Amino acid sequence: MYLHLGGDIVINQGKIVAIVDLNTAKKTAEEEFFPENYFPENYKDQEKVIFVSEMGKEKSLIITVDGSYFSPISSTTLLKRSMFLNEPDEPDDPDEK
Numbered sequence: 001m002y003l004h005l006g007g008d009i010v011i012n013q014g015k016i017v018a019i020v021d022l023n024t025a026k027k028t029a030e031e032e033f034f035p036e037n038y039f040p041e042n043y044k045d046q047e048k049v050i051f052v053s054e055m056g057k058e059k060s061l062i063i064t065v066d067g068s069y070f071s072p073i074s075s076t077t078l079l080k081r082s083m084f085l086n087e088p089d090e091p092d093d094p095d096e097k
Helices: 022-030 075-086
Strands: 002-006 009-012 017-021 050-053 059-064 070-071
Touching: 002 059, 002 070, 002 075, 009 022, 009 070, 017 022, 022 059
Parallel strands: 050 070
Antiparallel strands: 002 009, 017 059, 059 070
16 A cells, blocks of 8 residues: 655655654653654755755655655654554454345
């Protein structure tokens, strides 16, 4: 299945390695547990980093086997979308024959 990251960007869910909430990451970096180079301003010139929205509007970092994406959509919303896509169409009803 595919996951919409915002704008016109859609990626294959099977290639997702991690989805990072940037607000949590920034708080953690302030406590020195998360490397500071994970923030958008440090990735402007990287080839394998795609900004789905304009700088300053990022809410999540999606890391894939092919590259990384800064998305304006929250990590919670992306998780909900991915879970929705993985649900079966109709639940099996054991009483129905």
